[in-house]
């Protein structure tokens with residue numbers, strides 16, 4: 001896993017990349033002041049971790065994970081040598097299952113629930129002192145195959161209610177939040193309310209959303225209930241329109257006194273595309289007036305349309321992280337941000353064969369703070385800097401530990417993970433409400 005001849009993030013490397021050539025005249029301060037002059041070397045452990053920095057600002061930072069990749073038994077025994085497990089423990093204070101809590105994963109047949117992978121995540125997070133998000137209770141995608149032939153207008157309400165009671169009931173009192181309804185808005189379906197023509201809408205009608213939230217609230221009153229969606233981050237005409245329909249839905253729910261606490265902004269951004277701006281900022285402030293938080297739930301940066309090598313990708317991706325999180329994290333009602341994965345080794349952008357994920361040059365995407373070898377990339381520095389500049393310190397920053405540069409990457413030791421008793425304890429999990 002360790003790469004002895006790892007490319008150093010020197011200024012020269014950046015200048016070689018096509019994107020960096022145009023942008024090089026103005027290397028941003030957070031990169032210039034970082035490690036570029038001597039190569040991209042940054043300590044990511046202990047008090048230098050994303051987790052420690054998030055804790056010091058009263059924020060939750062985390063990532064989507066596949067519970068089956070986590071060495072939970074090793075963690076429990078205090079002896080995991082698995083670098084991915086160590087990375088997730090050391091960097092995140094909140095996690096979410098990338099797939100394990102979706103209908104298709106939980107319900108192989110109508111009468112059988114498979115909770116094993118989701119339970120595993122809960123056990124992992126408890127050992128690591130992390131919060132857990134639930135994703136998700138009601139969505140039009142990743143429904144099991146049997147759904148199409150089994151769900152009818154007569155039984156759909158019961159099916160939805162029973163599912164939420166069973167799943168949210170199992171994890172009652174243990175979750176930070178639930179994505180109760182995912183992606184219910186799609187203006188392309190041209191309904192006056194902007195709702196998507198999803199199976200749930202067809203079977204139950206538009207009130208399926210109210211039903212889902214009410215059932216979730218009755219089942220797990222402690223979880224923060226979230227409406228989660230994508231494609232309303234930008235100020236393009238399409239996304240501005242979608243943002244308006246999301247707002248319409250939120251106003252409807254509030255007017256009906258439906259228990260909802262947060263809006264999840266997925267934040268699947270594109271390196272080469274337009275970036276979020278004042279429209280999203282205004283939206284965040286508007287929903288704050290309605291008493292709602294905003295969670296950044298699935299941040300990653302797609303470089304499909306970006307020419308250039310890995311350096312160009314890393315530079316552009318880092319700039320998107322910096323600009324985007326610099327825009328949203330200072331808002332007081334944005335207490336949570338998760339990336340959709342934490343390492344390029346495990347991201348849907350490298351796993352999907354679909355056109356929207358594939359680069360023309362066939363290169364792997366680099367959308368996350370750690371690369372395929374679990375080494376930090378400039379997006380790590382961008383993310384940590386954005387956390388630091390988001391709000392005042394709530395906990396005194398501990399002095400950065402002395403670091404021997406020669407041991408930074410050999411092996412990838414994660415201070416703060418409970419792998420050895422000589423390492424410092426995990427930072428406390430913040431209380432964020």
Ligand code: XIL
Pocket residue numbers: 098099182230266298348
């Ligand atoms: C994606 C997962 O990352 C993939 O592994 C899976 O094949 C498809 O779903 N919006 C969401 C997430 O709410 O659940 C999706 O996750 C990404 C888009």
